Amino acid sequence: MAAFFKAVNAKIRSNPTVSYFCSTHFWGPVSNFGIPVAAVMDAQKSPELISGHMTLALCIYSATFMRYALAVTPQNYLLFACHFINEGSQLTQGYRYLAWHHWGGKEKAGALGAVDAVKKSAVAVGDKAKEAVSK
Structure with a gap:
C-alpha cells in the first residue's frame, strides 16, 4: 500500500502544474482569501460596526505576510x-472607522438624521393643514 501512495505522489510531483495545485503554496493563500473577501463585503456596512483594534491588527498581519510571501523561496x-487585497481593504475600513468615530462622521449623520426628521414633520404638518383647509 505504501508503494502505491509513493507512486501516486511521484506521479503528482513529476508534473509542475499539478504539483503546485497540490501544495500548501497554493491551498494556503486560497483558504486565506476568505479574510479579504469578508473585508470587501463589510465595506458596504455601517462604519459604526467596525472594530478599530481588529482593523489595526489585520493591517499589521497583512503587511507582515505580504513581506513573508516575498521572503520565502x-x-x-x-x-x-x-x-x-486584504491590506487595501483593511486600510479602507480603518479610514471609515476614523472618519466615523474621530473625524465627525457620527455627528454629521446625526445632524442629517435630525434634518430629515424635521423635513418629514414639516411635510406631515403641511398635509394636515391642507386637510383642514379643504374641509
Whole structure:
C-alpha cells in the first residue's frame, strides 16, 4: 500500500502544474482569501460596526505576510496578492472607522438624521393643514 501512495505522489510531483495545485503554496493563500473577501463585503456596512483594534491588527498581519510571501523561496505571489487585497481593504475600513468615530462622521449623520426628521414633520404638518383647509 505504501508503494502505491509513493507512486501516486511521484506521479503528482513529476508534473509542475499539478504539483503546485497540490501544495500548501497554493491551498494556503486560497483558504486565506476568505479574510479579504469578508473585508470587501463589510465595506458596504455601517462604519459604526467596525472594530478599530481588529482593523489595526489585520493591517499589521497583512503587511507582515505580504513581506513573508516575498521572503520565502520560491516567492509566493498568490499569498502576496491575498494579503495585498486584504491590506487595501483593511486600510479602507480603518479610514471609515476614523472618519466615523474621530473625524465627525457620527455627528454629521446625526445632524442629517435630525434634518430629515424635521423635513418629514414639516411635510406631515403641511398635509394636515391642507386637510383642514379643504374641509
